[in-house]
Amino acid sequence: MKLKSIFAPVRNMTAEEASAYMEKHREGSYTLLDVRQEREYTKARIPGAKLMPLPELTDRLGELDPRKPVIVY
Amino acid sequence: MLESEGFREVYNLKGGIRAWQGHEVEGPPGMGLEHLEGIETPGDIILLAYGMEESLGGFYKEAAGRTRNSDAEQLLTKLAGVEEKHKNQLFKLYREVAGGEEDRGALESPVAGGVLEGGLSSEQVVQRIMGAKSSLADVFSIAMMFEAQAMDLYMRYSEAMEQEQARTLLHDLAEQEKAHLKALGIIKDKEMV
Numbered sequence A: 001m002k003l004k005s006i007f008a009p010v011r012n013m014t015a016e017e018a019s020a021y022m023e024k025h026r027e028g029s030y031t032l033l034d035v036r037q038e039r040e041y042t043k044a045r046i047p048g049a050k051l052m053p054l055p056e057l058t059d060r061l062g063e064l065d066p067r068k069p070v071i072v073y
Numbered sequence B: 001m002l003e004s005e006g007f008r009e010v011y012n013l014k015g016g017i018r019a020w021q022g023h024e025v026e027g028p029p030g031m032g033l034e035h036l037e038g039i040e041t042p043g044d045i046i047l048l049a050y051g052m053e054e055s056l057g058g059f060y061k062e063a064a065g066r067t068r069n070s071d072a073e074q075l076l077t078k079l080a081g082v083e084e085k086h087k088n089q090l091f092k093l094y095r096e097v098a099g100g101e102e103d104r105g106a107l108e109s110p111v112a113g114g115v116l117e118g119g120l121s122s123e124q125v126v127q128r129i130m131g132a133k134s135s136l137a138d139v140f141s142i143a144m145m146f147e148a149q150a151m152d153l154y155m156r157y158s159e160a161m162e163q164e165q166a167r168t169l170l171h172d173l174a175e176q177e178k179a180h181l182k183a184l185g186i187i188k189d190k191e192m193v
Helices: A015-024 A038-043 A054-063 B042-066 B070-098 B104-108 B122-128 B136-160 B164-191
Strands: A010-013 A031-034 A070-072 B010-013
Touching: A010 A015, A015 A070, A015 B010, A015 B164, B042 B070, B042 B136, B042 B164, B070 B136, B070 B164, B136 B164
Parallel strands: A010 B010, A031 A070, A070 B010
Antiparallel strands: none
């Protein structure tokens, strides 16, 4: 399953841009979404990321606030 | 597909986590969440946060006593002082939220002992703990690791909360940890030149 088939439209953000975005915006005003597998999330993640592995994404979308910007990795 | 559900602003982090240059944290999604048992009200959350700040302050103090590097000792003492300030802020907030004339003892007594900020166990802390020979750079990494873990933990707590007020409070706490991380980065840049 491709991210782009779930979220449309998707724009790219470089790591630098994402870092600047997170610094500028308050926690809770956006969602940082980790769509990797749990073991990858457990090993290393960006602080504050919410785990939602890609295969579960379509079933769990209700947990996300569609009004908030989402940064996915 | 999701346009109909309103997801209008979605960004893909180019290069994924491999491209990420900032702080990282580790641990399973449920780490530290065992302390949420019975935590329902914003007052409970403040109590929990108070306990974590207290544990972290204690760690910084202890570490300051262990190091033989005077710069590191100074930094750790300063960090312990910052945690003390956070406790004062939390106490003020607690009185506002709980509305009563609670004294400080109400916050001091029930706090979870041995729980450090970020939900790391004492054992995990000891594994990463600094030795007497730890350099100032080591101390910065340890402090930043704690603050990043704490920020991540508060965000995971917020996910577990049903009340909007509780979630907002946890977001604010996470925001504060993010600010500490930034402040530590600034001190590090000044000290490490």
